[in-house]
């Protein structure tokens with residue numbers, strides 16, 4: 185097999201940021217990124233595509249230009265992990281061997297878990313901001329709707345950017361309010377979760393918007409089937425009295441699918457009980473293979489699965505990978521930081537930033553962000569600052585405000 189010091193599986197947000205960070209710290213090291221896709225997507229931008237603010241093209245770039253100098257791009261998909269042999273099997277039947285492996289393959293959107301959904305996506309008023317090609321359809325539906333019923337759904341956790349299902353709804357409601365048609369549209373949010381948002385501090389601000397837009401909120405309510413032709417969605421709603429099946433007809437349905445670990449991970453020795461890579465939550469090193477690390481959406485950690493989390497994880501993994509390569513113990517730790525910019529209306533965002541256990545971790549002073557309230561500043565950050573920060577800083581290993589916490593003088 186071809187041999188590298190470091191092999192990174194997945195060249196998405198996490199794989200690219202980690203590679204760039206490692207190569208900045210130790211230029212000349214041999215490092216391969218395994219990534220089959222010729223295109224990289226800035227997924228956090230899809231909420232704004234669905235809200236009519238960004239064009240889809242603003243959220244994609246050729247992978248070619250994002251592979252850091254000095255890295256070898258292996259244009260294959262990982263077919264299997266062989267951690268006992270320090271090897272990764274590729275789709276073309278060949279293998280790569282490594283000293284250190286970083287798993288960053290992201291998660292899988294399980295569209296097929298909801299019968300009828302996949303067949304009707306992009307038609308019959310059924311859309312999802314969770315796919316590049318469908319986010320523009322969300323905005324098209326929002327613009328076209330003048331009356332009727334609009335349903336928005338959220339599956340059980342874990343999902344990436346847990347706020348995104350409701351962000352799509354608030355931006356739609358705001359557009360309808362501005363056009364003066366919101367009162368003619370009945371809007372419902374069905375979430376499988378027991379609360380509107382996982383961190384209680386942000387719920388009151390979000391509830392204000394639920395009430396302002398007149399949204400019918402159903403907690404513990406799971407989308408279980410879609411009949412696109414009849415435009416009917418089926419939910420399983422759980423209350424203290426038990427679980428009931430409810431059918432609702434719709435004119436527009438914004439659906440978010442359940443999200444699982446890729447089969448190559450969940451079927452491997454790297455997986456924990458939930459199928460995601462079993463890593464130490466602080467060092468991001470595998471709990472049984474000392475030469476394996478994982479970060480991003482595929483890591484089995486309890487942080488919010490976001491690009492914001494990746495921004496903080498990548499330098500931690502870079503430092504710990506280089507320590508491991510030198511035969512040392514991990515020296516940097518991650519505190520679970522993740523962020524979810526909740527677009528409650530066009531021009532205003534509630535910026536939820538928090539670490540493990542829901543501990544609030546605002547980057548800017550709270551007085552600037554008005555605590556947990558919506559601000560124009562946070563919208564400005566999301567629309568104008570975050571995209572260039574992503575493309576030019578995070579993916580290139582420039583670590584603004586994310587210097588890793590070093591625990592044992594490295």
Ligand code: FAD
Nearest residue numbers: 194196197198227228261262289290345480481490491492
């Ligand atoms: P990805 O960026 O998904 O990359 C995974 C990569 O692995 C892909 O390039 C894929 O092609 C590759 N891959 C897959 N399988 C294989 C294989 N077998 N072999 C090799 N490579 C493979 N985050 C925020 O911080 N803020 C937000 O506002 C926000 N909003 C979001 C809104 C939406 C609608 C969505 C969908 C996501 C949002 N996110 C947001 C989440 C953010 O996009 C992800 O958390 C982030 O992209 C995770 O990075 P990753 O590298 O783990 O996964």
